[in-house]
Amino acid sequence: MDAKWVGSVVSINCGLTLGVYQGAVSSVDHTSQTISLKQPYHNGVRCPVAEVTFSAMDIKELKFLDIQNTTNKPSSVPGAATEASHVTSGRHNQSSRVTQTQVPTSSSHSNTAPITILRRAPVGSSNSRGGTQATQKKTNVKNGGGGGFMRQRDDECFGDGTDEDLDTDFDFEGNLALFDKAAVFSQIDGTNSHTNRSQQHSRQDEQKPRTYRHDENILQGKPIAYRQISVPQHGGKEYCTDSGLVVPSIPYELHKRLLAAAERQGLSLERRLEMIGICSCQMALTLLGGPNRLTPKNVHQRPTVVILCGPHIQGAQGISCARHLANHEVEVILFLPNFLKMQESVTSEVNLFSRTSGKQVASVKDLPASPVDLLINCLDCHVNRLLKEQSWYQTAADWANSNKAPVLSIDPAVSEQCQSIEAKWTLSLGLPLPLADTESRVYLCDIGIPKMVFPGNRNQLPFTFWM
Incomplete structure (x- = not known):
């Protein structure tokens, strides 16, 4: 070039x-x-x-x-x-x-x-x-x-x-300043001021029906009453459910009158034992893991449950629970000493339990030394307070405390002193008793008492379900 x-x-x-x-x-x-x-x-x-x-x-x-x-x-x-x-x-x-x-x-x-x-x-x-x-x-x-x-x-x-x-940067702020937001909304609404537009929107909101969320009640009901249970004799303590309902406690004397009235209406002891056995079994299965634990593929890891029972009504309730757990293919070990005198209900429940695959032992030496999945305590009695002083009771309590397994106590006795076996869960019947102050979580068991049986409370049904 x-x-x-x-x-x-x-x-x-x-x-x-x-x-x-x-x-x-x-x-x-x-x-x-x-x-x-x-x-x-x-x-x-x-x-x-x-x-x-x-x-x-x-x-x-x-x-x-x-x-x-x-x-x-x-x-x-x-x-x-x-x-x-x-x-x-x-x-x-x-x-x-x-x-x-x-x-x-x-x-x-x-x-x-x-x-x-x-x-x-x-x-x-x-x-x-x-x-x-x-x-x-x-x-x-x-x-x-x-x-x-x-x-x-x-x-x-x-x-x-x-x-x-x-080469020159775009001026975003200057371009945004050219947009008159108020004028655009005025053109859309057909008004010339923000006040008229606000009034128009408020009138439209009043005409529209109110919308409700999925957790709101669309029915206009009565004010919520959290105290729906009234008792003639108060036990001195009150409990509260997860939904906020207040459940009062009753003394043991009123508890006995309530069960006696239910028996006169046709709710016999055998029916009550069967209802308690089913409810306590369902609660125990839930604590063990429910269907995730009891599956056909998990046969080699069946849960083991030890039930400690005495020669009284509370012991018969534990034996009924043991029978239902054994029917669900749970490894059940029933501890019941060889007493010379036992109530007829206990003997009847033992005969039914002997027809299952459960194991019954009479000595603490025959109980497993390794920790089990769940321990159910039915040793206490509401009537005889001298059982705690007997050697078999103290030996069983010492074994339970050393096993380090979680404890479920069914219908425990009222005691001002600390419990011999500290329970993680407590299952009360009908209405709770004034139990000792512990960290145990209290559940209520529906034993099928009709609401007309409750004295002085014929128009209200107590909240008695544990689930």
């Missing part, structure tokens, strides 16, 4: 690696075969440096966009532009039609022509702007050659034409 082209605006394609540069020619060195551009643009973006120098080995294509030499401009512009479009490395031989936008440069020379930035040609034009080398290579692979509709479509999608406005 001759030095007479200094000042002309050119476009240099250096391939995929270096990209396309545009700028005014500042110098041409024939010895080193280099050309320099001042105020260059790289792929349509202004370069941070004032001048860039290119070697002839890196130039793939050179195009003259604007000729600065005024002496030869009238006669040489057409030929030079045509010739420049063919001065390539043999890869591109097709002339391109461009749309030019002139951007003033910061050059100090008054006769320097503005820099020309390439734009994408109109879609309907016959010739589109020459694409990048990667685009042409992709088009050649698909269509077997350059040009065609595929090349034009790829150039429209993946062309590298840019705008000079990208």
Whole structure:
């Protein structure tokens, strides 16, 4: 290239690696075969440096966009532009039609022509702007050659034409300030002020029916009464359920009168024992893990339950629970010493338990030494307080405390002193008794007493379910 082209605006394609540069020619060195551009643009973006120098080995294509030499401009512009479009490395031989936008440069020379930035040609034009080398290579692979509709479509999608406005940041705050939110809402609502719009929304809300959440009651009922149980004799303590209902305790004398009245109405002792056995069995199965523990695939890890019983009604209740647990294929060990005198209900329950797969032992030595899954305590009696002083009772209590198994106590006796066996769960019958202050969690067992049996409380049903 001759030095007479200094000042002309050119476009240099250096391939995929270096990209396309545009700028005014500042110098041409024939010895080193280099050309320099001042105020260059790289792929349509202004370069941070004032001048860039290119070697002839890196130039793939050179195009003259604007000729600065005024002496030869009238006669040489057409030929030079045509010739420049063919001065390539043999890869591109097709002339391109461009749309030019002139951007003033910061050059100090008054006769320097503005820099020309390439734009994408109109879609309907016959010739589109020459694409990048990667685009042409992709088009050649698909269509077997350059040009065609595929090349034009790829150039429209993946062309590298840019705008000079990208150099300036977009003013988001200023653009947001142009949006009048109040005016838009006024147009939507058909009003001219926020007050009218608020009044209109309030009137619409009053006309709409109220919506309820999934946990709200849509029926307008009576005020909630948390004290629904009244007793003629209060035991001195009150309990509270998870839902907030207050359950009063009753003394043992009122408890006996309640059971006697139920027996006169047809709720016999055998029925009560069966109901207590079923409820206590269901609670024990829940504490053991329920269906997750008792599955056909878990035969080798059956839970083991030890039930300590005495020769009284509370012992018969524990034996009934043991029978139902054995029916659910739980490893049951029943501790019941060989007493000379036992109540008839105890003997009847023992005969039924002997028909199951459960194991019955009479000595503490026959109880397992390793911890078991659950221990059910039915040693205490409401009537005979001297049982705690007997040797068999103390030996069984010591074994239970040393076994470290969780304890479920069924119908424990009222005692002002601490319990011999500390229980984690306590199951009371009907209404709770004023038990000693312990960390035991109290549950209520429904033993099937009709509500008309409760004296002085014929219109209300006590909350007696433990689940």
